[in-house]
Amino acid sequence: MNNFDLKSSIIYILIFIIMVLLIILKKMDDRNKDLSLQKKMEKVEIESQEEKLQEKTFDEKPHKIFPEIKNPELKGVIGIIIDDFGYRNDNVSDGFLEIDANMTYAIIPGHQYSTSFGEKAVNAGFEVIVHMPMENTGRTYGEEEFVLKTDMDNETMERRLKNALKQIPTAIGMNNHQGSKASADQGVMANVARVLKDKGLFYIDSRTTVETIGETTMEIFGVPTARRNIFLDNDDDEIKIEKQLMKLVKKSEKSGFAIGIGHVKPKTLKVLREKIPQLKRQGYKFDFVSRMLH
Incomplete structure (x- = not known):
């Protein structure tokens, strides 16, 4: 009986020890799980803080500041007509097609390139008018089949005008070529x-x-019209052309707009190529003369 009691006691003790060990192991396991979970939570928190820090850093990073480019205040509108296209097809006539400005090109009828240049000019974004030959007080040069003379009957003049417009179908208007006598004739x-x-x-x-009675006659008949203010290149000299251009600029500033007439010449092209970009930056606008009519 004593042996049985001793064995039973030992068994109970062992069972107790095992249970205690199991409880300890479970607590250790739970603690490890808690530590693991805590570490994961800490890791998530750290990553979250890092992301917030990066976002804050990105947001607070100074943006690259570009200087604000303001459009210059409009000082005046300038219309430029270039006369005498039609008889040349070279780097000078093509050079005028490369100018970055709204300009009006006046083409004389009766020349080899009268029709084709009109098409090229319009395709390049320019405005085309007929440069109509008219009688001078002195000798009248060229375009005999188109020139308007004071001793002609109405039928002849009408036919010549319509033929000129037919030869340059891209034209939306007209100005006079020479015509010191004809433009003064009613x-x-x-x-x-x-x-x-x-x-x-x-x-x-x-x-x-x-x-001249050109402008006043058009007003009487209800034809949209305007007048030339400045000739740019009566003197074929770059310095004088530039001076005339500046007179045109001042006129546009004073009156709101002004119209100048030049000719298809190398020196005129050179001055306009150089000065137009500068004037545009200074606040002057170059526009078609069709937008300056009354």
Whole structure:
């Protein structure tokens, strides 16, 4: 009996020890799990803080600041007509097609490139008008089949005007080539006005004489019109051309807009290529003369 009690006691003791060990092991396991979970939570928290720090750093990173480029205040609108296209097809005539400005090109009818240059100019984004030959007080040069003379009848003048417009179908208006005599004649200018009125075109008075009645006749007939203010290149000299251009600039600043006339010449091209970009940066706008009519 004593042996049995001793064995039983030992068994109970062993069972107790095992249970205690199991409890200890379980607590250790739970503690390890808690530590593992805590480490994971700490890791997540650290990563979250790092992400927030990166976002804050990104947001607070100074942006690259570009200087604000303000458009210069508009000082004046300048319209430039270049006369005498039609008889040349070279680097000078093509050079005018490369100018970065709204310009109006006046083409003389009756020349080899009258029609083709009109098409090239319009395709390049420029405005085209007919540079209509008219009688001078002195000798009248060239374009005999188109020139308008004071001793012609109405039918002849009308036919010549329509033929000129037919040869340059891209034209949306007209100005006079020479014409110091014809532009002062009521009969000639009335015929010009009637044809332009019928076609819905405009007229720019080149003012080759102080006695011109071109602009006033157009007003009477209801034809949109305007006048030339400055000739740019009567003297084929770069310094003088530049001075005339600056007169045109000052006129545009004073009156709001101004129209200048130049010719398809190398020196005129050179001055305009150089000065137009500068003037645009200074606040002057170059526009088609069709937008300066009254």
